[in-house]
Amino acid sequence: xxxxxxxxxxxxxxxxxxxxxxxxxxxxxxxxxxxxxxxxxxxxxxxxxxxxxxxxxxxxxxxxxxxxxxxxxxxxxxxxxxxxxxxxxxxxx
Amino acid sequence: xxxxxxxxxxxxxxxxxxxxxxxxxxxxxxxxxxxxxxxxxxxxxxxxxxxxxxxxxxxxxxxxxxxxxxxxxxxxxxxxxxxxxxxxxxxxxxxxxxxxxxxxxxxxxxxxxxxxxxxxxxxxxxxxxxxxx
Numbered sequence: 402x403x404x405x406x407x408x409x410x411x412x413x414x415x416x417x418x419x420x421x422x423x424x425x426x427x428x429x430x431x432x433x434x435x436x437x438x439x440x441x442x443x444x445x446x447x448x449x450x451x452x453x454x455x456x457x458x459x460x461x462x463x464x465x466x467x468x469x470x471x472x473x474x475x476x477x478x479x480x481x482x483x484x485x486x487x488x489x490x491x492x493x494x
Numbered sequence: 495x496x497x498x499x500x501x502x503x504x505x506x507x508x509x510x511x512x513x514x515x516x517x518x519x520x521x522x523x524x525x526x527x528x529x530x531x532x533x534x535x536x537x538x539x540x541x542x543x544x545x546x547x548x549x550x551x552x553x554x555x556x557x558x559x560x561x562x563x564x565x566x567x568x569x570x571x572x573x574x575x576x577x578x579x580x581x582x583x584x585x586x587x588x589x590x591x592x593x594x595x596x597x598x599x600x601x602x603x604x605x606x607x608x609x610x611x612x613x614x615x616x617x618x619x620x621x622x623x624x625x626x627x
Contacts, residue, residue: 409558410526410567411592420562457591459551466551486554487591492517492546493575493583 404432404462406483415442429462430473432483447485457488496522496570496596496611497625498531507607509536510574510600519547521554522570522596523561529596529622532566539573546585547573570596570611580608582619590614596622 405423408416416422424439426432437444449455453473460467461484467475477483510518520536537553549571558568575583580601582590590597593615601608613620 407558407562409592410569410594457589459555461555464552464555484555484558486551486558488551488589489519489521489549489554489571489591490541490547491571491573491583491586491589492541492543493578494543494545494585 402427402432402477402479402481404477404479404481404483406432406436406485409486411487412443412446412485415440415446427476428473429460429467429475429477429483432477433460433473459486459488460484461486495623495625496529496531496598497627498522499627502531502534503609503626505536506534506572506598507600507609510572510602510607513539513574514576514602515544516542517544517547517574517576518600519549519571519573521549521557521568522572522598523557523564523566524569526567526569526594529569531569531596532564534572544576569594570598572598572600574600574602576602578603580610582612582614587614587617587619 403425424432424435519539520534522531524530524532535557538550539547540550541548580599597612611622611624
């Protein structure tokens, strides 16, 4: 299964400026694993030290947040579009 | 440097006023390299708080996809401070996701709204020039 991954501006320095990359895998975990193997600078941005998804990043397969669809075990199919986005928060507190 | 149309600035301020007493938030869509804002996307503050904001992640995803289709990027975020100055709080600095983004603060502390923009790089806040077109 080859899926495209859209890279947010903050992470593009780690992909040589590319806004989109494509990798193979049967699950989102496999696809992201292949991505960080090719672009090691992304590893600490996407995964925590324990291998789980970083809390400040949201990963979507098409329109679904993978935290609610099985996490890293979420299956992917040919043609799926993965999007990586940072969480955006703050405030006066 | 942030370049934004006057009417877009007013749209941001109007959204911020409409959300009082809660903080408002939204996304700046435009050219990442130059800081030219094409338009803004007001988003729900899913924290629904007068003290903190969280951009609705689903709205961010939709805005990001729409921006990419139009040849733009999400280039920053705006939010309001309802009772403090238009300067990034320690919370804002700690959670700033992108050193290339523009962080617009609208203060509603006084009767006249204050609109300012900042870069936040490795925890260092720098006010940037806002050019109104």
